Amino acid sequence: MSDRPPAPGARFIGKRVQRKEDGRLITGRGTYVDDVVVAGMLHAAFVRSNVARGKITSLEAAQARALPGVVAVYTAAEIDRLNGRYSNAIFDTPDSPYPDSGLLARSDVRFVGDPVAIVVAETRALAEDAAALVEVEYLVETPVVGIDAARTMPPVHPEHADNLVNTQNSGEDAEIEAIFAGAAFCVEDTIANCRQTQLPMEPRGLVVSPHGAGEVTIHLACQSPHIAALHISRVFGLPEQQVRVIAKDVGGAFGLKVTSQRDELAVIAAAMLLGRPVKWIEDRLENLTAGGQCRDDRMHVRLAFDADHRLLAADIVYDFDFGAYPHGTQPSSSLVTVMFPGPYRLPRYRWKAFGWYTNTAGMVPYRGPWMMEMFSREVLFDIAARHMGIDPIELRRKNIIDTGDQPFPTAAGVVLTDLSCRETMEVTVEAIDVAAFRREQAKAREEGRYIGLGIANGIEPTTVSFGYYSSDVAHIRVEPGGRVTATTSTFSQGHGTVTALAQIIADRLGVRFEDVTVVDGDSATTGFGGGAGGSRQAVAGGGAAIVASDMLREKINRIAAHAYNANPESVRIENGVVTIDGSPEVRSTVAEISEMAYLNTDRLPPDMEAGLEMQYRHRPPPMVFANATHACICEVDVETGMVSILRWVAGGDCGQIINPSLVEGQIAGGVVQGIAGVLFEHIQYDENGQPRAVTLKDYLVPTALDVPRIEFRHMCTPSSTPGGFKGVGEGGAMISPPALVNAISDALAPFGKRWLEMPLSPDRIVCGLEG
Amino acid sequence: MSLHFIEFELNGRTVEGTCEARRTLLDYLRSDAGCTGPHAGCEHGVCGACTVIVDGKAVRSCLMLAVQANGKAVETVEGLTDNEQNLHPIQKMFREEFALQCGFCTPGFLMTLVALDRTEPRPNAAEMRAALSGHLCRCTGYQGILRVVDRLAEETR
Numbered sequence: 001m002s003d004r005p006p007a008p009g010a011r012f013i014g015k016r017v018q019r020k021e022d023g024r025l026i027t028g029r030g031t032y033v034d035d036v037v038v039a040g041m042l043h044a045a046f047v048r049s050n051v052a053r054g055k056i057t058s059l060e061a062a063q064a065r066a067l068p069g070v071v072a073v074y075t076a077a078e079i080d081r082l083n084g085r086y087s088n089a090i091f092d093t094p095d096s097p098y099p100d101s102g103l104l105a106r107s108d109v110r111f112v113g114d115p116v117a118i119v120v121a122e123t124r125a126l127a128e129d130a131a132a133l134v135e136v137e138y139l140v141e142t143p144v145v146g147i148d149a150a151r152t153m154p155p156v157h158p159e160h161a162d163n164l165v166n167t168q169n170s171g172e173d174a175e176i177e178a179i180f181a182g183a184a185f186c187v188e189d190t191i192a193n194c195r196q197t198q199l200p201m202e203p204r205g206l207v208v209s210p211h212g213a214g215e216v217t218i219h220l221a222c223q224s225p226h227i228a229a230l231h232i233s234r235v236f237g238l239p240e241q242q243v244r245v246i247a248k249d250v251g252g253a254f255g256l257k258v259t260s261q262r263d264e265l266a267v268i269a270a271a272m273l274l275g276r277p278v279k280w281i282e283d284r285l286e287n288l289t290a291g292g293q294c295r296d297d298r299m300h301v302r303l304a305f306d307a308d309h310r311l312l313a314a315d316i317v318y319d320f321d322f323g324a325y326p327h328g329t330q331p332s333s334s335l336v337t338v339m340f341p342g343p344y345r346l347p348r349y350r351w352k353a354f355g356w357y358t359n360t361a362g363m364v365p366y367r368g369p370w371m372m373e374m375f376s377r378e379v380l381f382d383i384a385a386r387h388m389g390i391d392p393i394e395l396r397r398k399n400i401i402d403t404g405d406q407p408f409p410t411a412a413g414v415v416l417t418d419l420s421c422r423e424t425m426e427v428t429v430e431a432i433d434v435a436a437f438r439r440e441q442a443k444a445r446e447e448g449r450y451i452g453l454g455i456a457n458g459i460e461p462t463t464v465s466f467g468y469y470s471s472d473v474a475h476i477r478v479e480p481g482g483r484v485t486a487t488t489s490t491f492s493q494g495h496g497t498v499t500a501l502a503q504i505i506a507d508r509l510g511v512r513f514e515d516v517t518v519v520d521g522d523s524a525t526t527g528f529g530g531g532a533g534g535s536r537q538a539v540a541g542g543g544a545a546i547v548a549s550d551m552l553r554e555k556i557n558r559i560a561a562h563a564y565n566a567n568p569e570s571v572r573i574e575n576g577v578v579t580i581d582g583s584p585e586v587r588s589t590v591a592e593i594s595e596m597a598y599l600n601t602d603r604l605p606p607d608m609e610a611g612l613e614m615q616y617r618h619r620p621p622p623m624v625f626a627n628a629t630h631a632c633i634c635e636v637d638v639e640t641g642m643v644s645i646l647r648w649v650a651g652g653d654c655g656q657i658i659n660p661s662l663v664e665g666q667i668a669g670g671v672v673q674g675i676a677g678v679l680f681e682h683i684q685y686d687e688n689g690q691p692r693a694v695t696l697k698d699y700l701v702p703t704a705l706d707v708p709r710i711e712f713r714h715m716c717t718p719s720s721t722p723g724g725f726k727g728v729g730e731g732g733a734m735i736s737p738p739a740l741v742n743a744i745s746d747a748l749a750p751f752g753k754r755w756l757e758m759p760l761s762p763d764r765i766v767c768g769l770e771g
Numbered sequence: 772m773s774l775h776f777i778e779f780e781l782n783g784r785t786v787e788g789t790c791e792a793r794r795t796l797l798d799y800l801r802s803d804a805g806c807t808g809p810h811a812g813c814e815h816g817v818c819g820a821c822t823v824i825v826d827g828k829a830v831r832s833c834l835m836l837a838v839q840a841n842g843k844a845v846e847t848v849e850g851l852t853d854n855e856q857n858l859h860p861i862q863k864m865f866r867e868e869f870a871l872q873c874g875f876c877t878p879g880f881l882m883t884l885v886a887l888d889r890t891e892p893r894p895n896a897a898e899m900r901a902a903l904s905g906h907l908c909r910c911t912g913y914q915g916i917l918r919v920v921d922r923l924a925e926e927t928r
Contacts, residue, residue, distance in 0.1 A: 028808020
């Protein structure tokens with residue numbers, strides 16, 4: 001339990017408070033990066049490789065340079081003068097095997113979309129015209145496409161010995177094979193995701209304003225101005241304080257905007273070489289082919305059970321396609337093996353993981369990058385239940401951990417606490433009348449209709465308080481007029497963080513919600529913090545806001561007590577009005593107290609610092625766990641292969657909820673992204689490494705016609721952090737794929753097939769049924 | 772590239788200027804006319820973030836040339852209200868139903884719904900949802916947007 005639970009009679013925490021952000025966003029007055037205009041600003045466009053692998057034999061830019069309005073055409077030769085070396089200083093270790101190549105391709109290209117030259121011109125249209133005039137010839141080589149090719153083909157990066165990005169394993173286990181050999185039941189199979197892309201509706205983009213020697217201000221579509229500034233300063237070897245990153249509104253990110261990639265950094269280099277402001281806004285073709293891709297992974301799973309259907313052992317092999325230039329070489333997908341045991345008692349566990357370079361666009365994290373742990377485990381549980389002839393819900397009941405088991409050390413060494421796995425599962429299952437559904441299912445089958453029920457359980461590790469994500473800061477001040485301003489190191493790309501923090505601050509201070517303004521989005525004016533990533537902001541930022549507010553309230557109490565000859569404990573603050581227990585004649589306001597603090601300082605206690613402001617940097621525990629169970633009912637048309645989702649129940653426990661509407665928004669957005677990965681979205685490459693989904697007509701994003709109405713069931717087991725909050729940003733995207741695949745598999749159970757290769761598009765389902 | 776003179780009504784005001792024939796209405800609105808409410812989400816007519824109303828109909832401003840707006844009446848999200856305290860009823864519903872997160876797609880959804888809302892007879896919920904299938908939202912899973920459609924359909928009855 002938290003030592004700082006919500007105050008009794010909380011007026012804002014837990015309520016569906018309308019968002020502060022919406023006023024400007026629904027009136028078209030937001031400020032996204034493409035809305036930023038800087039005097040004298042030039043525009044950039046890229047020349048990108050149209051082959052997946054090859055040597056650059058000639059590059060002719062004279063025609064482009066001669067076009068009126070073109071200011072510069074830079075290739076690696078010019079950009080390399082700044083010695084910008086891409087590496088992920090934020091998330092990688094110094095010895096990470098990042099390819100030693102420039103921000104633009106030097107002598108060879110390694111994926112379709114690899115930036116070869118950058119054109120800077122007076123308008124975007126001219127920059128694109130000129131980019132089309134740059135002639136590049138390649139000596140085409142056979143590309144490495146897919147994990148199997150990566151194992152055997154020559155390295156994507158010639159400076160490396162092979163295509164292995166990284167490999168890890170749990171070590172020797174001489175006994176595990178004996179456990180499998182002696183088990184009553186064993187199941188095994190391979191489940192494969194299909195490659196997707198984050199696809200925020202706002203693509204990437206930045207406006208770079210260099211100011212003299214090495215100092216630069218960058219408006220950037222990012223997830224944390226601080227992380228971005230730190231990363232950029234490291235890449236170019238600039239002192240941290242000389243890089244300022246500013247962002248106001250960001251049109252979604254989902255992992256894509258966590259750190260800048262080679263092309264974004266090349267824009268910064270071009271602006272610094274020119275000494276003039278440069279804007280680059282990614283177009284959707286670039287975004288789909290070179291922006292960042294994800295989920296191209298697969299896992300082979302073996303599970304062993306005893307005669308009573310209790311899990312005995314798991315053995316997994318995990319492969320992940322990193323593309324050519326991944327965001328980092330030590331990605332958060334390593335959580336796959338750590339989280340695989342999930343909410344179950346698993347006595348024995350062995351794992352191996354491999355990351356592979358290929359001649360495709362680079363891997364960038366996507367909401368719940370380690371979702372394969374949940375996906376593979378929950379789908380294999382259903383396969384195991386069918387194999388053993390028991391109900392999949394019963395199988396989970398047999399193996400799930402209880403409240404009394406916690407703190408529970410998993411087979412991967414993670415200690416689980418504050419979870420309600422069994423209770424949340426039962427509440428979700430109860431929402432579906434399973435017995436009635438089974439009757440309906442039997443009747444439907446008689447009519448030639450195939451409906452199915454799938455459920456999935458998951459544990460979401462949130463906050464991930466490691467490295468640069470270790471802390472967040474809130475500086476809260478009451479202005480001389482009584483209004484409250486908080487500057488925080490959190491940052492939203494649509495999450496509603498500003499609203500959630502204002503709810504917390506208004507509650508803890510006892511002021512009106514509309515009197516609280518939260519300011520973020522500028523690396524120069526707010527304290528360092530990780531921003532959005534790892535579902536961390538409610539716990540890390542919310543905790544900082546709680547403690548800083550409490551410190552500030554205590555100071556208000558002390559000033560009021562001194563001014564009105566009372567005891568600080570007897571001071572009450574509600575709606576900005578200050579009263580004293582036992583002194584009904586006193587009725588002051590936070591504004592009046594603030595006036596004393598700034599203007600009439602002789603009314604303060606003699607030794608007290610003037611002003612009314614407090615700051616606290618909160619260091620949350622390394623991981624705060626949330627749990628969820630989702631249930632899906634779907635119908636599969638066996639003639640067309642179309643899947644229709646009929647019901648979706650999302651049960652979850654994210655501790656104390658700050659704003660249920662924000663929480664449901666996070667879950668729903670994730671669920672639909674997960675559904676998309678099962679039914680629709682697929683970045684395909686052909687054998688030449690050519691991407692086949694290059695427009696939104698090829699890359700199918702769900703529309704309003706494709707989504708279920710989600711029914712929510714909220715549980716509340718508070719975490720042990722201030723406020724009792726937990727994160728909730730990624731779980732929906734991780735748990736919806738297994739729930740849906742299990743429902744499809746249940747619907748099609750009479751056909752006796754397994755549905756394990758994503759996407760389960762209509763053609764795949766029809767071919768599978770016929771094959 | 773030849774320059775063309777254009778004149779059209781933008782949110783009730785007359786706008787005039789010159790532009791290249793190839794300039795899209797979206798680029799003209801954003802860069803020349805100062806209306807940054809319409810957004811460039813895909814620039815090939817799929818995502819709907821650039822939707823504006825031209826002569827009463829919702830259109831993709833990324834697929835229309837600025838010269839084609841000559842003599843027409845164009846309405847962007849900025850034209851729905853000049854004051855956050857006095858929102859258009861559909862804007863108010865978006866806020867109340869948490870129908871947006873990042874807000875990048877929102878102006879497009881709003882303009883399509885406003886155009887439908889003005890159509891006689893007003894379309895039913897299924898027709899409105901079908902129209903919204905031409906808009907992509909990546910954040911919300913459409914839950915709040917569908918609730919807005921429910922409310923609009925209720926009001927029609």
